[in-house]
Amino acid sequence: MVVGAGFGGLTAARKLAHLPVRITLVDRRNHHTFQPLLYQVATAGLSPGEIAAPIRWIVRGRRNIEVLLGEVQSFDLEKRVVKLAGGEIPYDYLIVAAGASHAYFGHDEWEPLAPGLKTIEDALEIRRRVLLAFELAERQAANGGSPMQLNFVIVGGGPTGVELAGTLAEIARRALASEFLSIDPKTTRIILLEGGPRILPVYPEDLSRSAEEQLRGLGVEVRTSTMVTGVEPAAVLMGETRLPAAVILWAAGVAASPLGKKLGTPTDRAGRVLVLPDLSIPGHSEVFVIGDLASLKDERGNPVPGVAPAAIQQGKATARNIARDLQQQPRENFHYINKGNLATIGRAAAIAQFGKIHISGFIAWLSWLFVHIFFLIGFRNRLLVLIQWAWSYFTYERGARLITGDQTLPSWQELQREEHQDRKTS
Secondary structure, three states: OEEOOOHHHHHHHHHHOOOOOOEEEEEOOOEEEOHHHHHHHHOOOOOHHHOEEEHHHHOOOOOOEEEEEOOEEEEEOOOOEEEEOOEEEEOOOEEEOOOEEEOOOOOHHHOOOOOOOOOHHHHHHHHHHHHHHHHHHHHHHHOOOOOOOOEEEEEOOOHHHHHHHHHHHHHHHHHOOOOOOOOOHHHOEEEEEOOOOOOOOOOOHHHHHHHHHHHHHOOEEEEOOOOOOEEEOOEEEEOOEEEEOOEEEEOOOEEEOHHHHHHOOOEOOOOOEEOOOOOEEOOEEEEEEOHHHEEOEOOOOOEOOOOHHHHHHHHHHHHHHHHHHHOOOOOOOOOOOOOOEEEEEEOOEEEEEEOOEEEEOHHHHHHHHHHHHHHOOOHHHHHHHHHHHHHHHHHOOOOOOOOOOOOOOOOHHHHHHHHHHHHHHO
């Protein structure tokens, strides 16, 4: 049984399908999401259907894979059953690849005010807030009000935060620059906050420095060594400093799925399961944990990163070890092969690390583009994304600028009240 149809779980299921076994694949959504491109949906560059595919379609033709839509509640490792809301499912082998969610460091009350980016729903909510902020500012100015200063604040200088900041700057200064009559989108401030001394801390220092320079070139304000101490409906607090914000986005922390702790085995501080070298858990060799939910160090003592390539490699390794069990052969330990790191910043701006080779700028961006196109599932998705990116590159247009759902912004009334008070005191 495989829990989770992310990169790791889906890879494991597809590899196991070649063996004489029956596979049950359970996920609480009916689609696989290509998470590295979620920010493109959040910033109106792509539509959800271009970075997601139905799980049943992905595993079509494999008659030994049964796909179930459901949410796992708990595990009984002694009885070897997985408990869902509608009943129990027995297993001989269990692969848990439930992924991760946002971490607000004990302040879950910040989540409604500062959404993170892990799912399609998150991306659509971010898109709604970003586009709605411009629309509300235009309406206020058109009705005779003073133009509202729009501040977009992104908390967290990792890859997701950098991608969001760079793309939002391009939207404000390029895509929307000439489409409003009463406001000037180019005056929007894009502010990236990072608690550490530099952005993209997992990259070498020269690439972090290059990324910051490229962001500043796009008009992003980068503030490092800046700890967020509070989030309000229309502001971010940094100690005694209060930064007004129309939109606040969270990219600062990741917490493992709560399913990890329900396995009853040791976890690290982030809730990731401490797995053995073959990715199984202590005391239950038939249970594997892979992907973002697994905590493991490589041969050099470095943590295996929670990225898609690592999850894919773990899915393949787990399937091989199950096959070796069936053939009564000894298992092999997992060895992570780092094939490189890529982070995009904006149009023709990115950084790349391939071993000792460090690249930044247009060449790095091209590398990032082709790698992501290659890993997208389905020829149709690859073709559509390539066409959209080519169109956006030459025209700066964003093809999915739709505001759906509620047309209120959590920060707006508070911003208007503060602006009114400022006018009265001035």
